Amino acid sequence: MTDGPLVLGIESSCDETGVGVVRGRTLLANTVSSSMDEHVRFGGVIPEIASRAHLDAMVPTLRAALDTAGVALEDLDAIAVTSGPGLSGALMVGVAAAKALAVATGKPLYAINHLVAHVGVGVLEDSGIEGFQGAFDDGLPRGLGALLVSGGHTEILAVEDLTRDVRLLGATLDDAAGEAYDKVARVLGLDYPGGPAIDAAARRGDPTAFRLPRGLTAGKYMGSAEKPGPHRYDFSFSGLKTAVARVVEAYEAEGEPVPVEDVAASFQEAVADVITRKAVLACTEQGLTTLLLGGGVAANSRLRELTAERCAAHGIELVVPKLSLCTDNGAMVAALAARVVAEGRAPSDLGFAVDPSLPVTTVSV
Amino acid sequence: MLLCLDSSAVASAALVTGGGEVLGSFASPDTRSHAEVLAPAVRALLADRGLTGADLGGILVGTGPGPFTGLRAGIATARALAFAWDLPLHGLMSLEAVAQDAAGAARAAGHDEFLVLTDARRKEVYWARFALAEDGPRPVGGPGVAAAGQLPELPAYGRGAGLYADRLARPVAEFAEAQPTASSLGLAAVRRAARGEALSPDTTPLYLRESDAKVPGPRKRASA
Ligand SMILES: [Zn+2]
Numbered sequence: 001m002t003d004g005p006l007v008l009g010i011e012s013s014c015d016e017t018g019v020g021v022v023r024g025r026t027l028l029a030n031t032v033s034s035s036m037d038e039h040v041r042f043g044g045v046i047p048e049i050a051s052r053a054h055l056d057a058m059v060p061t062l063r064a065a066l067d068t069a070g071v072a073l074e075d076l077d078a079i080a081v082t083s084g085p086g087l088s089g090a091l092m093v094g095v096a097a098a099k100a101l102a103v104a105t106g107k108p109l110y111a112i113n114h115l116v117a118h119v120g121v122g123v124l125e126d127s128g129i130e131g132f133q134g135a136f137d138d139g140l141p142r143g144l145g146a147l148l149v150s151g152g153h154t155e156i157l158a159v160e161d162l163t164r165d166v167r168l169l170g171a172t173l174d175d176a177a178g179e180a181y182d183k184v185a186r187v188l189g190l191d192y193p194g195g196p197a198i199d200a201a202a203r204r205g206d207p208t209a210f211r212l213p214r215g216l217t218a219g220k221y222m223g224s225a226e227k228p229g230p231h232r233y234d235f236s237f238s239g240l241k242t243a244v245a246r247v248v249e250a251y252e253a254e255g256e257p258v259p260v261e262d263v264a265a266s267f268q269e270a271v272a273d274v275i276t277r278k279a280v281l282a283c284t285e286q287g288l289t290t291l292l293l294g295g296g297v298a299a300n301s302r303l304r305e306l307t308a309e310r311c312a313a314h315g316i317e318l319v320v321p322k323l324s325l326c327t328d329n330g331a332m333v334a335a336l337a338a339r340v341v342a343e344g345r346a347p348s349d350l351g352f353a354v355d356p357s358l359p360v361t362t363v364s365v
Numbered sequence: 366m367l368l369c370l371d372s373s374a375v376a377s378a379a380l381v382t383g384g385g386e387v388l389g390s391f392a393s394p395d396t397r398s399h400a401e402v403l404a405p406a407v408r409a410l411l412a413d414r415g416l417t418g419a420d421l422g423g424i425l426v427g428t429g430p431g432p433f434t435g436l437r438a439g440i441a442t443a444r445a446l447a448f449a450w451d452l453p454l455h456g457l458m459s460l461e462a463v464a465q466d467a468a469g470a471a472r473a474a475g476h477d478e479f480l481v482l483t484d485a486r487r488k489e490v491y492w493a494r495f496a497l498a499e500d501g502p503r504p505v506g507g508p509g510v511a512a513a514g515q516l517p518e519l520p521a522y523g524r525g526a527g528l529y530a531d532r533l534a535r536p537v538a539e540f541a542e543a544q545p546t547a548s549s550l551g552l553a554a555v556r557r558a559a560r561g562e563a564l565s566p567d568t569t570p571l572y573l574r575e576s577d578a579k580v581p582g583p584r585k586r587a588s589a
Contacts, residue, residue: 048433048576055437055570059448073449089434092400096441099404104418104449350405353398 009334012094013086020331080337084358120336151178170233205265372439373431381551482525
């Protein structure tokens with residue numbers, strides 16, 4: 001058990017209603033209610049359905065998290081909430097609830113950046129999964145990078161100082177990786193969410209069966225280390241998605257069965273290859289010697305394997321938080337806020353707005 | 366004393382006593398900043414009068430109908446406040462607030478039945494039908510969502526009637542801008558209590574429309 005501020009964090013940027021309680025670097029509760037099942041028949045997250053579910057789940061999740069942590073609202077030192085980036089209507093529910101709690105308790109409220117919170121979760125003790133380095137036990141390492149991959153985001157960050165200096169090195173220009181998984185799963189007739197379904201099918205397939213495009217890897221986008229192109233560390237998955245659809249249609253046109261497992265494996269290989277290649281390139285060129293892998297797609301076996309392999313080959317230390325801390329949750333919001341509070345930073349003005357495209361340079365609003 | 370909130374149109378908050386006195390109220394000038402303004406408004410309402418949650422007997426929130434995102438901001442605020450202060454939580458249909466405001470004018474004009482309409486966007490209105498009894502308006506129809514032209518030919522009060530005055534038989538011009546407010550909602554609740562009707566603990570939002578989600582059809586061909 002560590003000392004430090006007792007913080008409650010609320011997360012509602014996508015389809016998980018999360019409430020976490022943290023004391024300093026110790027996790028006391030991480031309660032999540034997901035509306036994922038309600039999105040299955042649509043093959044993707046429907047913002048209005050997610051927002052309705054957040055409203056229903058908010059107080060029960062809050063109550064459960066406080067019970068688990070064994071703390072009362074009046075014990076808290078601060079309240080924190082994701083104010084962006086994310087789905088605007090979904091963010092609004094968490095922000096309204098958090099502001100109300102701040103008014104009712106008189107506690108300071110911190111509006112927190114969701115993406116940076118995915119990195120902040122790494123400061124919790126025992127946050128790591130087996131086989132990989134865990135928390136940043138001796139404080140944050142210098143030269144920290146983060147690779148965030150989920151249904152909502154695909155980003156490479158440079159984290160100079162967790163609470164005040166975070167830069168976006170690269171991001172997807174179109175679909176998030178997880179979204180591409182969902183869309184390709186649909187084309188292949190696999191279940192939603194696409195990540196686990198494709199991962200499972202790919203295990204029985206040949207990743208070299210189809211040569212699928214790696215987006216934004218051409219010279220004109222990449223440039224060179226000295227003269228970087230416009231999208232050296234950026235991603236694009238729309239071309240890959242279209243290429244998969246063409247492969248499937250070609251089989252269908254011939255009346256042949258689609259080799260689902262080979263297509264899934266080839267697709268997964270293309271995603272993991274381009275993501276890890278660019279992340280490792282960014283690390284080596286930007287002097288990042290530790291890489292944190294976060295977001296729900298961190299659960300993908302091939303992405304983890306290839307990230308580990310390529311990080312090892314380049315002398316980069318890999319940190320992968322536990323899956324329950326990788327997917328969207330309130331504990332990560334609380335963990336980052338605890339750090340912000342400990343550094344004596346001012347709380348947010350109660351009048352702040354949600355910002356669906358909050359830049360990573362704004363760690364707390 | 367009730368802390369009343371409504372965010373079905375504008376964002377509003379008010380302190381209303383059991384005797385029907387409005388001790389303080391706030392209403393935002395626009396319909397798009399609910400999650401920003403509501404909590405600071407509640408804090409100011411209480412602080413200005415030296416009150417805390419302990420001075421309240423309950424929280425009342427308008428359950429709509431209204432545009433979804435704004436509506437949720439008020440309900441989320443009310444639920445979280447009631448949880449944190451451990452206070453009874455009540456919900457009341459938001460159009461009751463406009464009916465409360467319109468009752469005097471309706472009585473003076475001899476209207477024994479009338480409609481309340483608010484803006485539902487997408488060329489539709491949210492509506493409810495009220496009968497004017499001795500002890501105030503009582504809901505007798507709705508709430509619903511419809512094109513203004515499809516509604517019965519009754520006197521129509523509220524911003525929805527102002528927006529679609531040309532499609533309504535009897536729009537009431539003096540109420541063309543009227544929106545639900547927390548203070549009027551609170552007064553409507555007090556009036557209900559006075560005639561022995563218990564307040565509902567239900568704060569389920571009256572969305573009245575499904576989410577826009579569509580189950581995807583057959584996929585489009587990539588090479589078409
Ligand atoms: Zn996330």
